[in-house]
Amino acid sequence: MGFEKVVKVADADFPTRWGHFRILGFEGHLPAPRPCCEESAQQGKRVEGLVALVMGDIHSAPPLVRIHSQCLTGDVFGSLRCDCRLQLELALSKISQEGQGILLYEQQEGRGIGLMAKLKAYALQDQGLDTVEANEELGYAADCRAFELPAEVLKMLNVPAVRLITNNPEKVAALESAGIQVVERVSAEVEPHETFEKYLKTKHEKMGHILESLVEEKA
Numbered sequence: 001m002g003f004e005k006v007v008k009v010a011d012a013d014f015p016t017r018w019g020h021f022r023i024l025g026f027e028g029h030l031p032a033p034r035p036c037c038e039e040s041a042q043q044g045k046r047v048e049g050l051v052a053l054v055m056g057d058i059h060s061a062p063p064l065v066r067i068h069s070q071c072l073t074g075d076v077f078g079s080l081r082c083d084c085r086l087q088l089e090l091a092l093s094k095i096s097q098e099g100q101g102i103l104l105y106e107q108q109e110g111r112g113i114g115l116m117a118k119l120k121a122y123a124l125q126d127q128g129l130d131t132v133e134a135n136e137e138l139g140y141a142a143d144c145r146a147f148e149l150p151a152e153v154l155k156m157l158n159v160p161a162v163r164l165i166t167n168n169p170e171k172v173a174a175l176e177s178a179g180i181q182v183v184e185r186v187s188a189e190v191e192p193h194e195t196f197e198k199y200l201k202t203k204h205e206k207m208g209h210i211l212e213s214l215v216e217e218k219a
């Protein structure tokens with residue numbers, strides 16, 4: 001679903017544990033609520049937010065960029081059902097080490113299905129379904145994201161080429177097809193943990209994520 005317009009609504013100073021950023025707020029306006037997100041559909045929500053953390057000079061060379069999809073359970077509560085929080089910290093520390101880069105935090109909770117639906121999916125996973133099967137059981141696609149808003153925001157930031165921190169080839173393809181060149185994919189692989197072992201295996205086997213630790217395991 002294309003955005004009717006994307007608007008920058010704020011730009012402020014942002015000191016963090018990983019160094020000094022600017023924090024920018026963007027709003028994407030949709031022609032209709034997203035059908036794949038339970039909460040958006042219920043609330044008739046047509047505006048999606050995206051937060052960009054920007055550090056240093058992002059224009060002299062393709063900067064490190066992380067597109068991070070919201071995971072309240074991981075990012076805020078430190079859940080070890082998934083690797084999200086560890087990936088967020090990895091991305092921020094890589095950007096901090098280089099002194100330049102962009103973190104795009106998109107409000108696509110639960111790969112776009114919304115928080116309450118993700119919690120229902122967790123409950124189904126506790127009964128033995130994997131993350132893809134649980135989404136399907138609830139009537140959703142395995143992944144409802146399209147990464148249009150992050151691509152638009154990169155264009156608004158005048159960033160035509162990036163070094164993308166991800167294990168997900170779909171993010172690379174989505175940026176490329178939106179006209180943003182991905183000159184390098186930087187691995188977002190984190191230290192494995194037994195509590196998210198099955199989650200990573202499913203991402204690798206069913207969703208095409210590039211996870212070197214699992215490739216070696218197979219060989």
Ligand SMILES: Nc1nc2c(ncn2[C@@H]2O[C@H](COP(=O)(O)OP(=O)(O)OP(=O)(O)O)[C@@H](O)[C@H]2O)c(=O)[nH]1
Binds near residue numbers: 068087108110113165
């Ligand atoms: N539907 C659903 N979403 C989940 C689950 N666990 C985590 N998520 C969401 O998955 C999103 C992150 O997607 P991932 O598949 O982990 O990783 P990715 O963003 O595609 O790829 P990377 O760039 O490599 O991190 C976040 O929005 C999380 O809220 C789950 O069990 N079910």
Ligand SMILES: [Zn+2]
Binds near residue numbers: 073074075082083085
């Ligand atoms: Zn997560």
